[in-house]
Amino acid sequence: MTIANSLRTGPDERGRFGLYGGRFVAETLMPCILELEAAWEVARRDPAFQAELDLWLADYVGRPSPLYFAERLTAELGGAKIYLKRDELNHTGAHKINNCIGQALLAKRMGKRRIIAETGAGQHGVATATVCARLGLDCVVYMGERDIERQQPNVFRMRLLGAEVRPVSSGSRTLKDAMNEALRDWVTNVETTFYLIGSVAGPHPYPAMVRDFQAVIGRETRAQILAKEGRLPDVLVAAVGGGSNAMGLFHPFLDDREVRLVAVEAAGEGLDTGLHAAAMLRGRPGILHGSRSYLLQDEDGQVIEPHSISAGLDYPGIGPEHSWLKDIGRLEVTAATDREALDAFRQLARLEGILPALEPAHALAATAKLAPQLPKDTLLVVNLCGRGDKDIYTVARHLGVAL
Amino acid sequence: MTTRIERRFAELRAQGRAGLVTFLVAGDPDIPTFERLLAGLPEAGADLIEVGMPFSDPMADGPTIQAGNLRALANGISLARTLEIVRRFRDHDSTTPLVLMGYYNPIWAYGRLRFLDEAVSAGVDGLIVVDLPPEEDEELCLPALERGLDFVRLATPTTDERRLPKVLQNVRGFLYCVSLTGITGVKEAVAEQVAPQVERLRRHTDLPIAVGFGIRTPEQAAAIARVADAAVVGSALVAEVAAHLDEEGRPGKGLVAAVHGRVRALAEAVRTARS
Numbered sequence: 001m002t003i004a005n006s007l008r009t010g011p012d013e014r015g016r017f018g019l020y021g022g023r024f025v026a027e028t029l030m031p032c033i034l035e036l037e038a039a040w041e042v043a044r045r046d047p048a049f050q051a052e053l054d055l056w057l058a059d060y061v062g063r064p065s066p067l068y069f070a071e072r073l074t075a076e077l078g079g080a081k082i083y084l085k086r087d088e089l090n091h092t093g094a095h096k097i098n099n100c101i102g103q104a105l106l107a108k109r110m111g112k113r114r115i116i117a118e119t120g121a122g123q124h125g126v127a128t129a130t131v132c133a134r135l136g137l138d139c140v141v142y143m144g145e146r147d148i149e150r151q152q153p154n155v156f157r158m159r160l161l162g163a164e165v166r167p168v169s170s171g172s173r174t175l176k177d178a179m180n181e182a183l184r185d186w187v188t189n190v191e192t193t194f195y196l197i198g199s200v201a202g203p204h205p206y207p208a209m210v211r212d213f214q215a216v217i218g219r220e221t222r223a224q225i226l227a228k229e230g231r232l233p234d235v236l237v238a239a240v241g242g243g244s245n246a247m248g249l250f251h252p253f254l255d256d257r258e259v260r261l262v263a264v265e266a267a268g269e270g271l272d273t274g275l276h277a278a279a280m281l282r283g284r285p286g287i288l289h290g291s292r293s294y295l296l297q298d299e300d301g302q303v304i305e306p307h308s309i310s311a312g313l314d315y316p317g318i319g320p321e322h323s324w325l326k327d328i329g330r331l332e333v334t335a336a337t338d339r340e341a342l343d344a345f346r347q348l349a350r351l352e353g354i355l356p357a358l359e360p361a362h363a364l365a366a367t368a369k370l371a372p373q374l375p376k377d378t379l380l381v382v383n384l385c386g387r388g389d390k391d392i393y394t395v396a397r398h399l400g401v402a403l
Numbered sequence: 404m405t406t407r408i409e410r411r412f413a414e415l416r417a418q419g420r421a422g423l424v425t426f427l428v429a430g431d432p433d434i435p436t437f438e439r440l441l442a443g444l445p446e447a448g449a450d451l452i453e454v455g456m457p458f459s460d461p462m463a464d465g466p467t468i469q470a471g472n473l474r475a476l477a478n479g480i481s482l483a484r485t486l487e488i489v490r491r492f493r494d495h496d497s498t499t500p501l502v503l504m505g506y507y508n509p510i511w512a513y514g515r516l517r518f519l520d521e522a523v524s525a526g527v528d529g530l531i532v533v534d535l536p537p538e539e540d541e542e543l544c545l546p547a548l549e550r551g552l553d554f555v556r557l558a559t560p561t562t563d564e565r566r567l568p569k570v571l572q573n574v575r576g577f578l579y580c581v582s583l584t585g586i587t588g589v590k591e592a593v594a595e596q597v598a599p600q601v602e603r604l605r606r607h608t609d610l611p612i613a614v615g616f617g618i619r620t621p622e623q624a625a626a627i628a629r630v631a632d633a634a635v636v637g638s639a640l641v642a643e644v645a646a647h648l649d650e651e652g653r654p655g656k657g658l659v660a661a662v663h664g665r666v667r668a669l670a671e672a673v674r675t676a677r678s
Contacts, residue, residue: 014538024507024534026463028559028584031566170469176460183462188585190561287508287534288460300481301512302459 007254007330010321015204015291018327020320023203025290028187037205039110044212049105056101057216060134061091063098065217067224067381072351077371080235080378083228084354085221085249087385094357094386095217095245096198097127102213104131107194114138114189117196118182120147120175120241121312121359122154123386124198129163139163142181144173147311154390172305175241175315179289199242200319203290207319214248221381222252229379235260237370238383239362241277241313243322245385254325260332263322264366266308267335277306279318280326280333286317293320309338309394310358312386336365342398344368345388357386358394407500407528408553408576411451412611412632421628422450423673424613425666426504426637428471429454429488430480431644436654437475440644440662441492445499447663448670451613451633453531456485456505463533465588471641474652482513486525493526502555502576504531507543515543519550529553529576537569544573557581558604567607577611580604580631585616588638592617594626601631621672628676636669 010017023033043049057063066086074082087095107115115137119125125141132139141158145167148155158165171177179202186195200207200214225233236253238246240263253259268276276282279294286295288303296304296316308314325331336344344364348356356364363382371380388395396403405413415422425444430437444452457472457480464472489501503522510518510532522530530552535543537556544554553576561584562570571578580601582592592614601612614627615635627634643665647658 023536023538025536026533026559027536027557027570028463028561028581030536030538031561031563170466171460180460180462184465184586187463188589190584284512287506287511289462290534292511295508297508297512299512300483301509302457302476303508 008251010324011204011208017321017324019285020293020323021204021207021291023290024287024292025203026187028190032190033203035110039106040205040209043106043109053102053105056105057098061097061101062089063216064220064224065089067221067228070352073348076351077368079371079376080374080380081376082367082371083225083379083381084384085217085381087217087245087383088357088387092123092127092130093389094123094127095214095248096124097130098216098248099198099210099213099244100124100127100131100196103194103196103209104135104137107137107196108135110194112192112194114193115196116140116142116182116185116193117198118142118175118178119198120178120314121310121357122147122151122158122390123312123357125163125165126154126157126161128196128198129158129161132163133161140185141165142168142178142185144168144175144178146173147175147178150394151311151390152393174311176303183289199244200247200321201242201289201291201317207291207321210244211247211251211321214244215251217245217248217383218250218252221249225379225381232256232259233379233381235262235370235374235378235380237262237264237363237367237380238385239264239313239359240318240322241266241315241359242317243319245383247319247321249383254330261325261330262332262334262366262370264362265333265335266310266313266362267337268307268309270337271335275307276335277308277313277315278335279316280323281335283316285323288317291320293323294318309341309398310362312357312359313362334366336362340365342395345395354384355388356384357388358391359386360384406553406576407498408451411500412577415450415632420677421631421673422633423448423624423670424451424453424615424633424635425449425640426453426455426635427640427644428457428468428475429485430457430475430478431471431641432474432648432652432654433478434480434484434488436658438488438491439659441488442495443659443663444666445496447666448674449499449666452499452501453504453635453637454485454489454501456482456503456509458506458509461506463586465586465638467588467638467642467645470645482509482518486521489527490525500528501526502529502531503527505533507532507534510543516546519547519552523550523552527552529555531555531557531579533557537572540573548573548575555579560584560600571608574610577613577632578604578608579635580612580614582614582616582618587616590617591619592623592627594630597627598630621668624669625672625676628673634673640665
């Protein structure tokens with residue numbers, strides 16, 4: 001049933017969330033994007049597709065992921081009651097696989113046998129490579145050279161899974177450049193290739209489609225918190241790079257206006273140093289990678305190279321739906337620095353015996369600032385969207401430890 | 404009122420030949436050198452000039468043009484300066500059509516209506532904006548047409564019969580037929596495959612058809628000139644610029660002459676292709 005004034009009905013038929021979104025792509029890709037949109041519209045309404053997806057999510061991914069009460073972290077911070085949505089326990093160690101399964105099943109339905117993807121931290125690349133191995137699809141992953149350096153374990157993992165990892169040496173050699181290269185591949189091989197985008201970014205229908213595949217996080221959270229606490233949470237906190245884990249958690253709660261939604265951007269070295277990835281806090285609306293959204297850019301509209309310790313957040317843009325939700329005041333946006341994320345990483349390891357990925361470590365860092373200010377009966381859920389094993393080399397380097 | 408683009412294609416038709424369209428990136432390798440390159444293009448045989456508006460993330464371009472974009476940006480090009488360059492070019496040349504080609508974000512950041520007004524007054528004849536398909540015509544295409552600025556669209560091998568009318572709907576000036584699926588400067592166009600594409604487009608439009616992507620040599624340009632109204636050469640010229648830079652990236656002495664030499668050879672081939 002559609003609720004009047006619902007915030008959950010977007011995008012419109014042009015793929016817009018207010019000013020944001022759209023289909024800003026080369027003509028070569030347009031027919032393919034329209035074909036994808038049509039295929040997705042059929043699949044999402046097809047009970048057989050949903051049933052197949054649910055089976056994969058249960059038996060292969062390991063869903064539902066637990067909603068875990070972080071008792072010692074709660075006691076330490078001395079405020080809100082903190083729950084962790086444990087999406088790091090998924091197969092491959094992050095939320096990314098929720099979307100990869102969905103899109104890969106769609107690719108098979110569309111008869112595309114070759115999958116390409118971009119990756120930053122490597123989590124989306126690993127998840128894509130995993131799903132392609134299982135479904136017998138060819139897989140090429142584009143990854144910036146700089147990310148390859150700092151995410152060696154994931155690069156090796158992708159290769160073990162049979163994917164070809166193509167290093168990208170253009171631009172800042174990170175996620176945005178990997179996405180440029182993936183788009184170039186897609187333009188070249190459009191007839192045979194399915195571009196499996198890992199975030200709620202890119203041209204319509206990707207932001208909506210990826211959101212719908214990730215919304216399982218929020219749907220589960222909703223049922224789990226109701227079962228445990230008998231009511232909805234008060235605050236949801238999630239890190240945002242492109243924004244897929246956050247949108248997945250937030251979307252089922254958009255119309256529950258009393259639930260605060262807090263998106264945490266990467267402040268890098270600091271919001272006023274110029275070395276950060278805070279698109280919503282420090283960017284302006286712009287057009288990149290197929291959609292309009294907040295974007296880090298200079299006065300001439302040239303994209304500014306972002307900076308974050310977290311490869312998964314090192315992206316100059318953000319999903320269009322986030323931009324819209326920010327503008328209408330539904331989304332609160334804050335940020336955490338590299339240093340704060342590292343502190344939160346170590347804190348969770350010591351208090352809860354969980355190594356978080358550096359991406360959700362930003363959400364934990366924001367929580368560390370927010371929770372103490374909230375009454376003890378406040379229910380706060382952090383999306384623990386990835387595990388930190390992949391990041392131990394980066395963390396060790398920052399702690400001055402040689403591995 | 405006829406436009407420069409219409410007049411130029413009418414002249415070409417009257418001469419019974421195809422035209423040569425050259426592409427260079429504004430401000431590549433630096434602004435003074437680019438202005439010398441631009442000023443000499445008509446004399447070297449360019450019938451229509453395409454000037455790239457540099458962008459940090461040119462998604463539809465191959466390594467050659469990406470590098471040209473980055474060189475130009477490193478040496479201080481901006482959209483405002485690109486328009487100034489066009490204005491100065493028009494002081495000396497009032498007949499050669501000039502089309503700006505690029506990506507939407509720099510235009511959006513500049514202010515799209517301000518950009519259109521200034522482009523018209525600078526003497527720009529048309530725009531090609533790679534990431535604005537007909538679905539987004541309200542953004543720039545329709546306001547451009549209102550101001551008398553032609554909007555040139557790309558038709559690609561993936562643009563099927565069903566979609567063509569939409570692609571052609573608001574095109575003015577000429578139609579840019581992309582010879583292959585891919586990015587600029589990587590694959591090679593094959594005239595035998597391009598001919599049926601051009602014929603297919605002709606069944607849907609009376610606009611002149613320029614073919615681009617993958618045209619490098621005079622021989623390739625001549626082959627395209629036999630089947631289309633114009634051949635577009637870009638990456639090969641940008642590569643010529645790159646080949647004449649010293650180790651620090653400064654332009655070498657022979658750069659301008661070398662690029663114009665290549666244009667001359669291409670123009671000669673295009674002019675004599677049908678004779």
